[in-house]
Amino acid sequence: MSFEGKTIAFIGAGVMGSAIIGGLLKKKLVVPEQIIASDPNEQARQAIASQYGIQVTDDNMEAAKQAQIMVLCVKPQFMGKVLPPFYGEVAHLEMVVSIAAGVTLKTIEEGLANMNVVRAMPNTPAQIGEGISVWTCAPEVGEDQRAQAQQILEAMGQAIYVDDEKYLDMATALSGSGPAYLFLFIEAWIDAGVKMGFSRAIAEALVKQTVSGSTAYLNHTGAHPTVLRNQVTSPGGTTAAGLYELERGGLRTAVADAVWAAYKRSQELGEG
Structure with missing residues (x-):
């Protein structure tokens, strides 16, 4: 048109x-x-x-x-x-x-x-x-x-x-609010790298390229995220240990609660 x-x-x-x-x-x-x-x-x-x-x-x-x-x-x-x-x-x-x-x-x-x-x-x-x-x-x-x-x-x-x-x-x-969630996670991820001993510049480069490359790989394969996550997770390995802590910390619940809170706020703005 x-x-x-x-x-x-x-x-x-x-x-x-x-x-x-x-x-x-x-x-x-x-x-x-x-x-x-x-x-x-x-x-x-x-x-x-x-x-x-x-x-x-x-x-x-x-x-x-x-x-x-x-x-x-x-x-x-x-x-x-x-x-x-x-x-x-x-x-x-x-x-x-x-x-x-x-x-x-x-x-x-x-x-x-x-x-x-x-x-x-x-x-x-x-x-x-x-x-x-x-x-x-x-x-x-x-x-x-x-x-x-x-x-x-x-x-x-x-x-x-x-x-x-x-x-x-x-x-x-x-x-709409999603980029902010991701940026917060990236920020925390970089800070974890600094805590381990990386310079902030190297930690930032590692995390940013990991996010960018993983997203591109997800789009390229068309696979469900669960399938790709399982490919990285060896039994008893480092990734399994890290994922256990994320799950124990309530990552899924926190994400769901954040999206729901934003959804309710969007409705409130409309009513206002």
């Missing part, structure tokens, strides 16, 4: 807004003249204008009125302030994409008085084109707009459509 003749307005020019803009331009789906971004932070506006050569403004309405597609890249806590000025003023928009965690389709539809709403949950690896997004949309969104939504999200990496909005809060907890 072509974006020819379309202007895309980004409300919010932060990390994720910049990631989407960069992906769209890198894949040549649009040219800089087709993008306008609004943000209250002058430094953020100047940075994104300098980096991508796009139009910027501090006026959300000015951006929206120039566009056919609007992408809401604001934190869920600010949505209550961002939506009201748009009410009844954006009927011309062919599609609105929101990446705000927990904020429901209904909230956005009623806040804008526009039913052509897509809700998505990307994650931060989108900044290098390695993200994954889960998305859904209101029934009123047409096939052409759905194709455009898929393209916008695939500009950041992979994109998976789901037919029930309930999966968005689940994705927020699993893949």
Whole structure:
């Protein structure tokens, strides 16, 4: 689906807004003249204008009125302030994409008085084109707009459509917050290497490449993680000893509890 003749307005020019803009331009789906971004932070506006050569403004309405597609890249806590000025003023928009965690389709539809709403949950690896997004949309969104939504999200990496909005809060907890879980585990892993006697630089190199290589190997083989874990675990060996301590320490329960807590918080943000 072509974006020819379309202007895309980004409300919010932060990390994720910049990631989407960069992906769209890198894949040549649009040219800089087709993008306008609004943000209250002058430094953020100047940075994104300098980096991508796009139009910027501090006026959300000015951006929206120039566009056919609007992408809401604001934190869920600010949505209550961002939506009201748009009410009844954006009927011309062919599609609105929101990446705000927990904020429901209904909230956005009623806040804008526009039913052509897509809700998505990307994650931060989108900044290098390695993200994954889960998305859904209101029934009123047409096939052409759905194709455009898929393209916008695939500009950041992979994109998976789901037919029930309930999966968005689940994705927020699993893949949206997921990088932070992994970074914490990596941090603890590096610290363990330092405790044993490695320099921090060597411990970091060993752990980062182990994570990167293991993930690549998992994707390459297509095998279940249990199968690959068993390949590394010899009876009575070093890996078995280490895994025993992780299990004894409640790693699985801690991970499950973390994801569940994030899921419930996503629901709370939507209700708020």
